[in-house]
Amino acid sequence: MVIALASTVVFFAVVSVAITHAPGWPQVRSEFFNWHEFRSTFPEIAHAFRLNIKIFSIAEVFILVFALFLAVLRSLPGPVFFPLRALAIVYADLFRGIPTILVIAMLGFGAPALGLSYVPKSVIFWGIVSLVLIYSAYVSEVYRAGIESIHPSQEAAARSLGLSRWQTLRRVILPQAVRRVIPPLLNDFIGLQKDTALVGTLGAVEAFQQSQIDANATFNFTAYLAAAVLFVAMTIPLARFTDWLILRDRRRRQGGGATL
Amino acid sequence: MSNALAIEGLSKSFGRHEVLTGIDLTVAEHEVVALIGASGSGKSTLLRCINLLEPIDAGRIILGGEEITRPPNVNAVRRRIGIVFQSYNLFPHMSVLRNVTLAPCDVLGLSRGEAEQRATSLLERFGLADKRGEYPDRLSGGQQQRVAVVRALAMQPELMLFDEVTSALDPELIAEVLEVIRELAAGGMTMILATHEMGFARDIADKVCFLDGGRILEQGPPEEIFTSPREQRTQQFLQRIIEAKRL
Ligand SMILES: Nc1ncnc2c1ncn2[C@@H]1O[C@H](COP(=O)(O)OP(=O)(O)O)[C@@H](O)[C@H]1O
Numbered sequence: 001m002v003i004a005l006a007s008t009v010v011f012f013a014v015v016s017v018a019i020t021h022a023p024g025w026p027q028v029r030s031e032f033f034n035w036h037e038f039r040s041t042f043p044e045i046a047h048a049f050r051l052n053i054k055i056f057s058i059a060e061v062f063i064l065v066f067a068l069f070l071a072v073l074r075s076l077p078g079p080v081f082f083p084l085r086a087l088a089i090v091y092a093d094l095f096r097g098i099p100t101i102l103v104i105a106m107l108g109f110g111a112p113a114l115g116l117s118y119v120p121k122s123v124i125f126w127g128i129v130s131l132v133l134i135y136s137a138y139v140s141e142v143y144r145a146g147i148e149s150i151h152p153s154q155e156a157a158a159r160s161l162g163l164s165r166w167q168t169l170r171r172v173i174l175p176q177a178v179r180r181v182i183p184p185l186l187n188d189f190i191g192l193q194k195d196t197a198l199v200g201t202l203g204a205v206e207a208f209q210q211s212q213i214d215a216n217a218t219f220n221f222t223a224y225l226a227a228a229v230l231f232v233a234m235t236i237p238l239a240r241f242t243d244w245l246i247l248r249d250r251r252r253r254q255g256g257g258a259t260l
Numbered sequence: 261m262s263n264a265l266a267i268e269g270l271s272k273s274f275g276r277h278e279v280l281t282g283i284d285l286t287v288a289e290h291e292v293v294a295l296i297g298a299s300g301s302g303k304s305t306l307l308r309c310i311n312l313l314e315p316i317d318a319g320r321i322i323l324g325g326e327e328i329t330r331p332p333n334v335n336a337v338r339r340r341i342g343i344v345f346q347s348y349n350l351f352p353h354m355s356v357l358r359n360v361t362l363a364p365c366d367v368l369g370l371s372r373g374e375a376e377q378r379a380t381s382l383l384e385r386f387g388l389a390d391k392r393g394e395y396p397d398r399l400s401g402g403q404q405q406r407v408a409v410v411r412a413l414a415m416q417p418e419l420m421l422f423d424e425v426t427s428a429l430d431p432e433l434i435a436e437v438l439e440v441i442r443e444l445a446a447g448g449m450t451m452i453l454a455t456h457e458m459g460f461a462r463d464i465a466d467k468v469c470f471l472d473g474g475r476i477l478e479q480g481p482p483e484e485i486f487t488s489p490r491e492q493r494t495q496q497f498l499q500r501i502i503e504a505k506r507l
């Protein structure tokens with residue numbers, strides 16, 4: 001503990017001395033770490049950051065549901081369901097393959113440009129749709145891993161009691177699978193929180209877009225720092241919560257009696 | 261006496277490997293049939309076929325006079341047959357009570373109250389009343405297996421299948437589970453049990469079937485099979501069991 005603390009202090013001391021003695025440091029400091037700029041831009045960016053939170057919160061709910069639907073499609077057995085399984089596989093391959101920013105650009109600029117009256121014009125709407133489409137592809141894989149990790153004997157036990165395939169999935173398989181995948185699922189959500197910034201590329205004034213506006217207006221990049229601080233502040237609680245869940249899970253498995 | 265179960269010419273393969281060949285077996289109402297045989301002889305597969313957990317390649321299965329070989333609704337058949345597995349297979353995310361009430365509620369359409377009443381009286385009968393709120397991983401293997409029996413009984417099946425239900429248990433926990441089965445037999449439950457507990461099989465069974473390489477090589481009353489088996493393979497099998505001090 002003492003050693004860890006000492007080595008941390010020494011490490012940061014050395015690094016900070018190295019940085020602050022670099023020849024370009026005074027300029028970098030005034031352009032990136034300008035306290036005055038930080039104070040003046042932060043409130044505006046924090047205000048814009050509420051949009052990131054909104055995008056994240058809405059997208060998250062739809063992802064959880066849609067991804068579960070995809071995962072269930074993919075776990076359907078037998079040749080009858082092959083087309084649906086194939087569709088789910090193609091979907092996952094496609095949306096994990098295309099860069100997020102491309103999907104956002106294509107939908108965000110493309111969909112409203114169709115000019116159809118029943119197609120929403122809001123770029124925020126299309127930004128959220130893009131994030132849901134992409135993240136559902138990842139999260140469905142997480143769910144699927146969870147479903148496949150449940151031993152087949154659980155299904156046999158449920159079916160032997162007369163439960164239907166669907167009842168077995170809903171009552172026995174999914175509750176256990178979801179519990180197992182909560183940590184990796186939260187990990188994906190940390191990525192989602194950050195990717196809300198990409199919706200800014202469509203012109204929606206969220207924290208990143210606001211900081212860009214401020215930076216361009218003042219020729220000072222401190223605004224980015226303000227946005228970064230906000231993103232980190234949102235991510236840390238989720239990251240620590242995830243760690244805690246993983247730890248608790250491990251303790252429980254080591255402490256509790258073995259089943260199966 | 262009418263048959264609770266009749267199996268005619270049942271065959272089953274996994275890929276090219278034929279695991280069961282021409283199985284003929286009848287089980288009368290209230291009869292207790294013990295399946296014995298070496299590991300890999302097909303005992304578990306036969307039980308799983310009866311419960312329609314495995315599709316069969318040839319033959320017929322008749323339950324209570326009704327052919328169930330390829331029923332329109334497998335779930336309606338399975339609810340009439342209870343099975344208990346070697347590895348208990350309780351649902352770890354549910355309390356004991358919920359494990360027992362799940363199928364009566366979801367499959368038989370009982371109300372939660374009715375199902376809990378049924379579950380509670382069964383748990384009481386098998387000395388598990390104080391465990392109703394516990395989760396499976398807090399129970400001993402013997403208790404878990406007894407809960408698994410209760411879970412199957414809560415469906416009020418007309419036939420019970422037991423697949424080496426004591427094989428995963430520590431020796432000191434075997435008796436409590438065998439006691440449960442003994443009580444069921446005394447109560448007139450029709451059952452088929454695959455077992456390595458030869459003493460128990462001899463004690464409780466009305467009929468013993470010796471399975472060898474996927475065939476019923478020999479069947480008859482326990483005193484006949486255990487004391488004067490006709491087949492050499494049966495003699496050899498029993499000899500090995502005696503040497504392993506299990507008889
Ligand atoms: N799901 C399966 N797929 C392929 N082979 C299997 C499967 N289940 C059982 N078998 C094979 O069938 C044979 C009989 O197995 P089993 O019924 O478990 O025997 P027992 O219960 O008497 O030990 C074994 O050779 C086993 O390897």
Ligand SMILES: [Mg+2]
Nearest residue numbers: 303304305424
């Ligand atoms: Mg077996």
